[in-house]
Amino acid sequence: MRRSKLGLPALGLWSVVLLAGCSSDAGKNETGGVQAAPHPETVQAPDTTKAPVDSAKTATVAPKADSSAATAPAATKFVVRDEAAQKPGAILPHKRIIAYYGNPLSKRMGVLGEYAPSKMLSKLDEEVKAWNAADPNTPAQPALHVIVVTAQGSPGKGGKYRLRMSDHVADSVISWAARRNAIVFLDIQIGQSTVQEEIPRLEKWLKLPQVHLGIDPEFAMKNGAIPGRRVGTLDAAEINYATSFLNEMAVKYNLPPKILVIHRFTQRMVTNYKNIQLRPNVQFVMHMDGWGDRVLKKSTYNDYIKKEFVQYTGFKLFYHNDTKKPGWKLYSPEGILALNPKPLYIQYQ
Template sequence: MVAVASILIQFNALTGCSSSNGDSKASTTTDSAATQAAAPVADSVRKESSAPTAVADTATEADPLKADTLKFSGTLPDTLLPNHRILAYYGNPHSTRMGILGEYPRKEMLRRLDQEAARWQKADPSKPIQKALHLVAISAQGSPQKDGKYRLRMSDKTIRKVISWGAQHGAIVFLDIQVGLADLKGEMEYLEKYLKLPYVHLGIDPEFSMKSGAKPGTKIGTYDAADINKAIQFLSRVAKENNLPPKVLVVHRFTQRMVTNYQNIKLDPRVAVVIDMDGWGPPSLKIDSYRDYIVKEPVQYTGFKLFYKNDLKKVDKRSKHKVPHLMEPEEVLALDPKPLYIQYQ
């Protein structure tokens, strides 16, 4: 396989107020290497750096470019939401530090996804679990590319590889966009050929939409309702032209300014819109963020993100727990409304 070609620095954009959580999602990756530094920053946003960890693509499974590897295993529901609860593993296969999707070898990662899905199904038997893989397919960068857009598109091989993992395992796939200084429309068009598959859906991350021209990772970005409407219209057209079931659009959010003019978001029957509470921290802060930024500004469906590592950085002083605590399914399901999209990083 191809050897490691480059190493990129990863940034974290974090918040530190009492009603929100910092987010240390991975923001950069390449088809060969990625790094992460995860340190909370109080009341500020700043670039963090650490010694890079290179991860080569050494996959040996069947050629993911072959069409037969993209055939969905199992029955694909005609309508996912609100009839199902989606349980997604987030990350990139070329980074062990961007999220659970790339932290373990494929078979181990999928085994863990199955176990997590079983826990959630037991916690709420009334709502069938639909497993998912959530790939950072276009990643914000700390340095400009040749076009100066501060974002990197994953290769066709990488994207199809993850799609094939999902297809063979009965898991739908989300392709996530971190635009940097690029235009959302152009990045969606880059992914359109994959979105024509009935089990491939879209995620967009306002955190790395740098409308001010700032470098990704130095400030928290933003999307307006007009941007989200463009994504809805784009997915609606893809669904209509290809006679597909409704698409799902996941919009990440953990601050007030990450989504502006929410009341102007225009829903479409061909697209299910999820606003995903994307911050990390102790449970009480995560619940506050869900209440303040998701529930108070409702769009359609809600999501909730859990961090296997970053949620365990601090003790929750407003709970009975004496050690850092990752929220259990039952705790998340006690929220109102109950999130229909659950993501683990």
């Protein structure tokens, strides 16, 4: 079957000064396909912080004949090895995480920053209610997933093609989450940096019981590659550093199990997945990223998440880009629940 591209928004990898933005050409997808149109951005940011670039996702998928309303596939056994699941405070698989993603300095990077905090939290409440209605046996756990290290199209200070947000960004999102008893994910796009360099500086937040970690391999660049010009990659060895760090955090601070979310929408984004080490105090989510029609999103999920199953799975929804073409519709909770395995981490951008 001929492969087809799942369309993506512009990566928006440009430098943005306070309260104004200027765009450059958007990056191509990893196979040199069509470029998405760049768009400018206006950012409300404190004087000490630059605004982040937009992050976008590309996926290569094979269309399938079914739709989101299709019945679940024939039963497949997915054995979840999770010593952490029985520990006090473990979230998975007892709850399904419903997360809002983005950065409060950007209206273009996701719903978390698109609206004022009170309105954003009200919208999250609606999604939590919908998921509780769709699957009353798995309570919905609200979450805010904030990008605290953003990939950049220029070297920036330190020459690592990444911008670290000020502490105010993480502190603000954590305070918003407290209003809903929500958990928080700190997401990193490391550019030409490393997980070993970026993760330890997050310890002051990761030592909090409600704060967890996300890593986006799309922006983990190797061999001098520049974010936005190709899709990045993470190896199991790098992921194992992250799970080891989180496991040590849980032990050191006597915390409930930590959760690690890894974004994925191509096979090359994660290499040697069979070597990913599961830890007794960490719960691992391989998260299906990328936007497009429901048929293509389901194909991506089957090709890169289901076929290379690790522990728990996630599924991403884009309010704008999943509905941008005629006939495209946002996946409903019921449609996602028809997938096998059923995702336990749902992210809205």
